[in-house]
Amino acid sequence: MxxxxxxxxxxxxxxxxxxxxxxxxxxxxxxxxxxxxxxxxxxxxxxxxxxxxxxxxxxxxxxxxxxxxxxxxxxxxxxxxxxxxxxxxxxxxxxxxxxxxxxxxxxxxxxxxxxxxxxxxxxxxxxxxxxxxxxxxxxxxxxxxxxxxxxxxxxxxxxxxxxxxxxxxxxxxxxxxxxxxxxxxxxxxxxxxxxxxxxxxxxxxxxxxxxxxxxxxxxxxADERPLPADLVTFLEAGDPPVYVGFGSMSPSQDIARGVIEALRAQGHRALVSRGWADLGLVDDRDDCFAIGEVNHQGLFGRVAAVVHHGGAGTTATAARAGVPQVVVAAQMSDNPYWAGRVADLDIGAALDGPVPTVESLSAAFKTALAPETRERARELGTRIRxxxxxxxxxxxxxxxx
Missing domain, CATH: 3.40.50.2000 (Glycogen Phosphorylase B;)
Incomplete structure (x- = not known):
């Protein structure tokens, strides 16, 4: 066959x-x-x-x-x-x-x-x-x-x-x-x-x-790859960080700066995935860390929230991990749809437009990181096949x- x-x-x-x-x-x-x-x-x-x-x-x-x-x-x-x-x-x-x-x-x-x-x-x-x-x-x-x-x-x-x-x-x-x-x-x-x-x-x-x-x-x-040692060290050095990654999309380089600024204002650490856009950090402070290709299945259960572009795979992996999501949807294909599903299920927040403001990001993080949002995301994760x-x-x- x-x-x-x-x-x-x-x-x-x-x-x-x-x-x-x-x-x-x-x-x-x-x-x-x-x-x-x-x-x-x-x-x-x-x-x-x-x-x-x-x-x-x-x-x-x-x-x-x-x-x-x-x-x-x-x-x-x-x-x-x-x-x-x-x-x-x-x-x-x-x-x-x-x-x-x-x-x-x-x-x-x-x-x-x-x-x-x-x-x-x-x-x-x-x-x-x-x-x-x-x-x-x-x-x-x-x-x-x-x-x-x-x-x-x-x-x-x-x-x-x-x-x-x-x-x-x-x-x-x-x-x-x-x-x-x-x-x-x-x-x-x-x-x-x-x-x-x-x-x-x-x-x-x-x-x-x-x-x-x-x-x-x-x-x-199932992805059985271990996480890199330096990433594990960062994860264990403080509270769970917020993951930020846009996969194969190429958003503005300013988006990482805006996300990090909004997270720092609320006292959160950031984990930036370089992706195809080769996103980087804005400075050398120890509350942020940049990564390349890693095992998302092993990582997402160890972060406070996942910020992403609305890809089907990332949305599903984050949902299965039971972690809240903030979707900055690329305005193409199924990205707006998955952003809408995250919002409809109340497991995070969805933002319109490719370059969100620090203010809109701050509001989205407050929604996504609220205890009730985390609980809904956790419950949905138990139902993902x-x-x-x-x-x-x-x-x-x-x-x-």
Missing amino acids: RVLLSTYGTRGDVEPLVALAVRLRELGAEVRMCAPPDDEFAERLDGLGVQLVPVGPPVRELMRGTALPSAADLSRYRTELVDTQFDIYPAAADGCDALVAAGLAQIAARSVAEAAGIRYVYASYAAVHLPSPHHAPPPRPGWPEPEVNDNRTLWELDAHHVNAQFGEALNGHRATIGLPPVDNVRDHVFTGRPWLAADPALGPWRETPGLDVIQTGAWSL TDGAAAAASLLVEALR
Whole structure:
């Protein structure tokens, strides 16, 4: 039994499929993965014995700088990625029994699976990516901002924009391989029975007519790496610090200064994760410490709160650790959705805009670090599942058998 997994994006897009790959291998399946050619992804997959099929340009190049590429450049990248997928996916899928794709960028995946006669599964990491009258579509960088508020109309406009971006390219390739055209690219990619790889307690799916969503729970692996000795020394030198990190996002360098200033004003220590933005400290005082890549599962249970950008993985890891969160959401993809979930669940605070003020941060920290917020976060942590990847792997293997 062979399975091809495919995604294109940052670590938050790749790591859930890594977890699924490991669980599939435990059930006897052979796995290969189409993903960006960034060195960290190649090393991660190589260390697990999973073959990487590189697709597209390195994601780090696209995420460099505090601003996204222009709308014209994003449109060109997206079209080129479809062409690249149709060039690479057929050989990658050769001999496979199923193709699991995650992310809207996987425009070619279903067509390649259809041509090969193999099972196709689409997976989303957040409910907000799937059409429903219960929520609006997520922001899509480079596309026009709609001026309406009705969710159904917004999803209709979203489908229109997806067709405008991808319809011609997709149907051109489908014609080349003998497949009929599709008139709704987005719903073609999603299918009528997508999987939702998100925790039901943290990001539940609300029943929507016409869409039979299978919610498996979030896909993650246990991280057994020990924390660095110097980090442990800092943690043990005082009260639990507040973690500040923005992963693959590139916020303004001023954000670390604002967070540290707000925390110091309330007597808290800070732990700054450099991330792709290479954030640093503002001075050499001993109440702050900077770190690189570390085990978040092992760390988050030892901090007072987690300040982050609203990524699905970070939100879930912090929730599972039972720690309050302050989300400074990047205004793209599912980041605002996860910020909203943190606020709705009262397990922290959410801030609008990419550069919060010291005043707004101070208010958010008072909310997040209040005893009642900590207790709600702790209680939610007891309800977060850890078996999502195993559940998804079992579903797929049983279906193929």
